[in-house]
Structure formats: C-alpha cells, structure tokens
Amino acid sequence: MEELSWGSILARMFLQLGPVWISLIVLFTLSLTYKRRLGLYGKLFDSTIGMIGFALVMFWVFVGVYGGPLDMLVTHDPLSQVSGMKNKPPGTPMRGVEEGEYAWFLLGGDNLARDVFSRLIKGAWVVVQIAPIATLFAFMVGITLGLPAGYYGGRLDTTLSFLANLILAFPVILLFYLLVTPEIVLTGIPNYMALFLFVFPLIFMCILLNSRYYTQPKVRTPLLIGVLGGLGWLYLSLVSTDGSVVATPTYAIPGLPPFLDLFDIDPGILVVFVSVVFVNSPTVFRIVRGLAMDIKTRDYVAAAQTRGEGPWYIMLWEILPNARGPLIVDFCLRIGYTTILLGTLGFFGLGLESESPDWGSTINAGRRLLALYPHAAIAPALALLTLVLGLNLLADGLREESLRD
Amino acid sequence: MGLFILRRLGVMILTALCLTFIVFWLTNLYPNLEKLAKTQGNFRMSDEAVASFLDKNGYLQPMPVKFGQWLGVLPGWEFEDPESGEISGRCFAAGTPEEERSTFCGVIQGDWGFSTVFKDDVGGIVATRLGLTGKLMFAVMLVMVPMALIIGVLAGMREGSVTDRSLSTFSIASTATPEYVSGVIFIAVFASSAFGLKWFKGSATSAMENATFENFTLPVVTIALYGMGYIARMTRASMTEVMTAQYIRTARLKGVKFSDIVLKHALRNALIAPFTVIMLQFPWLLNGVVIVETLFNYKGFGWLLVQAAGNNDIELLLAVSVVSVAVVLVTQLISDIGYVYLNPRIRIA
Numbered sequence: 001m002e003e004l005s006w007g008s009i010l011a012r013m014f015l016q017l018g019p020v021w022i023s024l025i026v027l028f029t030l031s032l033t034y035k036r037r038l039g040l041y042g043k044l045f046d047s048t049i050g051m052i053g054f055a056l057v058m059f060w061v062f063v064g065v066y067g068g069p070l071d072m073l074v075t076h077d078p079l080s081q082v083s084g085m086k087n088k089p090p091g092t093p094m095r096g097v098e099e100g101e102y103a104w105f106l107l108g109g110d111n112l113a114r115d116v117f118s119r120l121i122k123g124a125w126v127v128v129q130i131a132p133i134a135t136l137f138a139f140m141v142g143i144t145l146g147l148p149a150g151y152y153g154g155r156l157d158t159t160l161s162f163l164a165n166l167i168l169a170f171p172v173i174l175l176f177y178l179l180v181t182p183e184i185v186l187t188g189i190p191n192y193m194a195l196f197l198f199v200f201p202l203i204f205m206c207i208l209l210n211s212r213y214y215t216q217p218k219v220r221t222p223l224l225i226g227v228l229g230g231l232g233w234l235y236l237s238l239v240s241t242d243g244s245v246v247a248t249p250t251y252a253i254p255g256l257p258p259f260l261d262l263f264d265i266d267p268g269i270l271v272v273f274v275s276v277v278f279v280n281s282p283t284v285f286r287i288v289r290g291l292a293m294d295i296k297t298r299d300y301v302a303a304a305q306t307r308g309e310g311p312w313y314i315m316l317w318e319i320l321p322n323a324r325g326p327l328i329v330d331f332c333l334r335i336g337y338t339t340i341l342l343g344t345l346g347f348f349g350l351g352l353e354s355e356s357p358d359w360g361s362t363i364n365a366g367r368r369l370l371a372l373y374p375h376a377a378i379a380p381a382l383a384l385l386t387l388v389l390g391l392n393l394l395a396d397g398l399r400e401e402s403l404r405d
Numbered sequence: 406m407g408l409f410i411l412r413r414l415g416v417m418i419l420t421a422l423c424l425t426f427i428v429f430w431l432t433n434l435y436p437n438l439e440k441l442a443k444t445q446g447n448f449r450m451s452d453e454a455v456a457s458f459l460d461k462n463g464y465l466q467p468m469p470v471k472f473g474q475w476l477g478v479l480p481g482w483e484f485e486d487p488e489s490g491e492i493s494g495r496c497f498a499a500g501t502p503e504e505e506r507s508t509f510c511g512v513i514q515g516d517w518g519f520s521t522v523f524k525d526d527v528g529g530i531v532a533t534r535l536g537l538t539g540k541l542m543f544a545v546m547l548v549m550v551p552m553a554l555i556i557g558v559l560a561g562m563r564e565g566s567v568t569d570r571s572l573s574t575f576s577i578a579s580t581a582t583p584e585y586v587s588g589v590i591f592i593a594v595f596a597s598s599a600f601g602l603k604w605f606k607g608s609a610t611s612a613m614e615n616a617t618f619e620n621f622t623l624p625v626v627t628i629a630l631y632g633m634g635y636i637a638r639m640t641r642a643s644m645t646e647v648m649t650a651q652y653i654r655t656a657r658l659k660g661v662k663f664s665d666i667v668l669k670h671a672l673r674n675a676l677i678a679p680f681t682v683i684m685l686q687f688p689w690l691l692n693g694v695v696i697v698e699t700l701f702n703y704k705g706f707g708w709l710l711v712q713a714a715g716n717n718d719i720e721l722l723l724a725v726s727v728v729s730v731a732v733v734l735v736t737q738l739i740s741d742i743g744y745v746y747l748n749p750r751i752r753i754a
Contacts, residue, residue: 049574162416166423169733171688173695173707174726177714178428183436340583347585347696348711363585367592367700371607374593374600381586389581396577 004091004104013106013117019072020062027058040328043401050397056390060124060383068125075102076115078122078357085109087373090116110362110376111369120379122357127387130269131338134276135331138338140201141277142284147315149285150292161289164282172279173344179275180350190271191246194239197277202231211312237262272351276341280334287330291323298322325402329395336391343384359384410742417734421727428726429472432719438464441717445521461486463495475518475723477511512727518720522712527724530709535728537613538694538705541628544621545690549629549636550683556633557640557679562667564645573641579634584696588627592700595623609701624701628693632686636679643678647671677747684740688733 004012014021035042044050067073076082082105084095090108097103107116149157167175184190205227213220239245240255241264247253265273295301296319304314345351346360354361359380366377431437441464442455450458459465463474463482473479474495481495496510510516517527560572594600596607606620647653648671656666695707702708706725713721 162420166420169420169688169730169737170424170427171691171695171710171726171729171733173692174428174710174714174729177711178431181437183434183440183717184431186436187434189434336581343583343585344692344696348699360585363589367585367589370589370592371597372599374589374597377589378593381589385582385586385590388583389578392577392581396573 003089003093004106006091009091009104009106012104016073016075016106016117017063019066020059023062023066024055024058028055040398040402043404044394044397047397047400049393050401053390053393053395053397056386057394060387060390061128063121064124064128067121068129073121074115074118075104075106076118078114078119079355081113082109082115083113085115086113087111087369087376088113089373090375107379108373108375110366111373112365116362116376116379119357119362120359120383123359123362123380124383124387126352126356126358127339127342127384130273130276130342131335134273135280135335135338137197137201137277138280138284138334139327139331140204141197141281143288143320144200144204144207145281146285146288147292147319148311150289151296151311151315151319153293157289160285164285167278167282168286172341173348175279176275176345176348176350179278180271180345185267185271186248188246188248190267190274191239193274193278194270195245197274197281198235198238202228202235205231207312208316211310211316214310233260234262236260238265241265241267268351268353272342272345275351276338276345279341280338284330284334287326288323291326292319295319295322325399329399329402332391332395332398336388336395339384339388339391406745410738413738413741417738420734421730424730425723425727426472428723429475429719430468432717432722433464433468433471437717441521441719444716460484461493473511475511475720477509477513477516480508481510517724520713520718520721522716522718522721527721530721531706531724531728534704534706534709537703538698538707540616541624541694541698541703541705542690544616544625545628545632548625549633552629553633553636554640554676554679556637558644558667558672558675560637561641561644561648561675562671564648569641573638576634576637576641579630580638581634582631584627584631584693585700587630588623588697588700591623591627607701609703613704624697624703627700628690628697631693632690635689636682636686639682640675640679644671644675647675650674677744680747681740681744684736684743687736688729691729691732 031038031042032045035045044054063073082094085092085105086109088105088109090106092105092108093103094101094105105115105117107120110116110119145160149160178184179190206224209224209227210220213223236256237260240261241247243255243258243261244252245255292315296314300322301314301318304318309318342358343360343363346356346358346362347364349361349364352358352361354365362380363377363384366373366380370377438459439455442458443450446454446458456465461484463471463484466474466482470479474481483492483494485492494506496508496516497506515528517531519525520527520530523530556572556576560569560576563569591605592607595602595605597603604619605623607623609620609624611617612620612624653666653671656670657663661670691707694705695710697703698705698707699711706728709721710725710729712718713725
C-alpha cells in the first residue's frame, strides 16, 4: 500500500468525520428554520461571525462526544503503539494490516508510535468534558459570592475583594506548579478544596429556590427536599472516592460508602479541575460584583425593595437575570480561557498522566521533536486554536446581538 | 493622593505577606519536604533518614517560626549534632567561630537564602535571570505596544468598515492563540526542516548572550502576539467611543482633515484606557514568559520558576514568587495612579 497524498488524507479525514458533519448540518438547518422562536440563541444566527464561531465550537463538541464515550470516529486505539509507525509523516500506511483495521495513520504517528488522529479526537473529549463544567462551577462560586458583595458592599465586600485580589495576584503558572503535584495530592488539599468549591452550586440552588418560593411552603418544602437530595447525592459522589472524602496516608475522613457512590474521579483529574475552578472564580466574582453594584441602583430594584422582597430574592431574581447578557458572553470567553489553562497544565506535564491524549500533553510530548517531525505537535495545536477561536467568535457574535436590542 | 498611595502600599504589603506565607506553607508540607530530602540525599532514603535530614536542616520547626526566620524577624535555627557536637545553623556555615555567627538572616536583612538546586545565593540567581527576562520583555513591549495601538486605532477609526472587521477578527484570533500554540506553529513553520523555511532559530539559548534577529524574533513575536489582540480590542473600543463624541463631530463639521481629527483630536483621549490595560497585561506576560522560555529554552526568570517549582527549591521559589507578586501589585498601582493622572475627571480624595 502506498502513502496517501495530502488531498486523499483530507478526503479520508472528511469521510471519517461523517457523523459530525451530519449532526452539524441537522443542527444548523433546524436552528436556521426556527431562529425567530429561539430567543438569544436564534439571534446568534443573524451574525456571520457568531455563526462561524458556533459552528467551530459545535464541531469540536460533536467530535468530542462521538469520539469519547461513543468511541466512533477514531481509527486506532489512542494508547496502543504500532511497531514501525514511530514519527511517521501523515498518511503513512500500516504494515501487515489485518481485516477490519484502518490501513493508514491519517495524521501520522507520534514519538511513541501512536496514531495522532485518534489521539486528537480523544483529546477533544477531555476538553469538552472538563472545560464547560469547570467554568460552570467557577460561575456558581463567583455568582454566589459576588452578588452579596456587590449588593451589600461594606465590610463583606472589602473582605471578599481582598481575598479575590489575593488569588488574582498569584501568577497562574506558579499556582499550578504549587497545587498540581503528586505531593500535594498526597496531603489531601485538593480534596478539601473540592469539598469547599463544589458546595457552592448546592448553596446557589438552595437560595435560588428558597427565595422564590418561601411564601408558598407547600411548594417549597418538597421542591427543596427533592433538589437538595439529588444535588447532595451528586455532591457526595463527586467528593468521595472509595468511601472516604479525604484520604491521606495518615488519616481519612469517611464519606459516601462505595455502593452509593455514583462515580469516582481520578485524583489527577480532580486536582486539575479544582485548580482551574479556583483560578477562574475570582475573576467571575469581580465581574458579578461590578454588575451587581451597577444594577442595584436601578428603579426595578428599588421597586422590589419597596414591595418588601428579601435581599436574596432581589439579588437572584431581579439583579441576576438582568446581568445575564454580559455573563453569557463572559461564559463563552471563559470556557476558551479554561481550555487554554488546561492546555497550559498539559504543556508543563502537570496533573494529567503523560499518556493522556489531551491536547496540552500531546503538544508537550511533540515539542521535543518539533524541528524534525512537527506534525505530532501541530495537529493538537491547531485543534486547540480553532476551538478557542470558535468560542471567542461566538462570544463576539453574542455580544453584538445582545447589544442590538 | 498621598494618602491613597500610602493605603494602597499597605494593602500591597499585606497581600505580599499573605501570598508568600501561602507559598511557604505549600512548599513546606511534609510530602514536599520528603521529596526535597530525597533529591538532596538519595532516592532510597529510609523514612528515619529523611526525618533526621530534615531535622538537621531546620525543616521540622513549626511553620510560623520558619516563616519568621525566612523573613528575618526571628533568630535563625541552630542545630547541635548529638554525636560530633558540631554546631550548624541557618545563618552561618558549619565551623564558623562562635563570635562571628550572626543571629538574624532573612529577607529584611537582604539575605534571600540559598538555592538547593543551583548551589548558589538566591539573590544573585534571581537578579541574573531577571536581567535576561527584562531583555526579552523590553523587546516584547517594543513590538507589542505600538502594533496593538496602531491596529486598535485603525480599526476604531471607522466603526463597521472593512478595515475594522478584518482587524477585529485578527485581534480575536490573536487572543485565541496561546503562546504554546503559536510558538509550536512558528517553530514548525519557520525553523524546522519539514517546511524548509529555515529563517529563524527554534532555540533562543544563544540569545542570552548575543541576541540577534535570527534567534530572538520567534520568542518575542510569540509573546507579543497573544497580548496584542487584547490591547488592540481595548484601544478599538475606546477609539470608537471617542469618535462618536461631540467635539469630534464639531471638528468634522468645521472641515478638519480626517487624518488630523484622528491624530490631533481623537488619539490623546483614546489612549487613556489602553494605558491601564497595558499595565495590567504585565502579569499576563509573566505567564507567557514562563511558557516561551520553556519552549525556546531561554534561561530567564520563567525558566527559573519552572526549575524552582519542579525541584521544590523552597527559598528560590519564595524569592521568585515575591518578585512576581511584586510585579503584579506594582503594575496595578501604577495603572491606578496613571489613570487618575491621565484622566483629570477622576480624582481620588
């Protein structure tokens, strides 16, 4: 079998990604048809920049979802090493192909003779999985602390702002180097941080529902029990591993027993996740605080105060919905920033295992041979670039459309 | 104004103290100390050997005491070997006669400690590396700031024009390209044999002594590119705002040439906001510096940070974090003062 030309490599990649194209076409046809009924999301389809951004983002989301848990799209196992494929250029055929095996390494082999194309797709899943959830958690923390800081002001604001500035004054890389090491994992600090940071969504939901329905105890009590029960269970499963919340060589704090534990998180991933949330939340806090300070002077807030609404009702049901525009835009930008941070962690070989297919680690592994075999590092670099670019363009489109009315 | 600066300085010192204590605490956690002992001694040390090594070198004292010693407000530790009776201490080398031993040695006394990785005084190492990074940063600023301002002003001059659209897209693309992505692409395209364009060098090691166009361009452009987009977007935003102001309309109606309007009337007011942004970019640049220095093997401050953190070199790491935190806080202060100074409408009582 002969080596593929660049034209046929592209054509084969295009075919291999078939399900992604179909999903994108379906999504865009549906959205364009019903765009007038879809609110802000529909308005996005009025701006070309926003549409391009959305297409790029959804492309990687579909690649991640289909390639990760569903195991489609990939041509080879991302971890298996094939003899004779070390550092081979894109389009190299495999020797001794067996029945049912894909005959080429579409984007070549890396320095450990693994398929770059399959690793790229598996790496998309790592990002698609971690970045939005970590950003969401950072927003929960930032909103829950930023609203009261902006609304009440005074000493609470001073203290919280000082703490936020403290974290912001830390160079991100230094913080990562200090937090994301196997030694720190041993001390259990990431687990404590997880315990603290992951409780914020719980608090947020609790206050959100309670402030809305506390006048109707018949609705509120069952609702709160249901929501808090479900979220609490998720929270406990999230923080406990092997039946304990914090486990160090010297002591352990018991958590959820294993038979109730829904899922376990690898300590390496947990520490990455926690530090990304930790780094992002002070910025969100500052944005939310600024917005709250601005919006609390509006007339509708004064009206709600005159009506006798409680402070948390005003914060969560009057101020927050009116701050949604800038927050949604920042959410998109921040997912991009989180993706960059995840890549940075991988680039320095922190947190995730060295064989992990995420883009940062792959760039890190590929950069040593950059002068001779650039393909192994360029593929993930371009992937990361397009995803972050897509998110930024999407944010730009959303900003333009939300400013229009 | 004086009171404002004084208060800010107070908050700054408090912040710096808190942050160094956090670094101190994290680096002095037992697993980290164990790693340090094993890299200093050998990797097959028993737990007892580790403990005795740490005890002998004063690592097992309570955390606040050690922090006080590092700061120089508490007397340094002394350790008497129970077998040989030899006295070693933090502030003097073994075998120093008793009358020459100093008691306090910490940051306040100007003693930054001793690096366990480089076997040298921390102060000297940090100063040399900072000098090298200063050279890099200077070049970056020289490239980044004028480029960003020009792009921003050109884009913001006529809002919605083709120039605006294309330059804005370019700045979005540049903010979406982190240093490790653009650096990798630049090296692959301009320095590798794969594309055949061997215009520049993929390593900047030789630029430490002798920076030439060939070995210094790629690292400088890589850092400048990521920061440029953000400054350009801020400049564009402030330029578009100024261009809609009444006095610009008056000037246009008077028949002033468009180039004169931009250069003489709009530019001065449009550059206030970017000034703050440029100052606040410094901490971001620090991140870029660490990545680029690692990628291009330029042994400056960022490289030092990676070495210190990777080997848990406590005193070196503390000095590195003090410097970087100081950079962040001082630039924040300068940006606040500069903003007030440039914009007379804002006065802080």
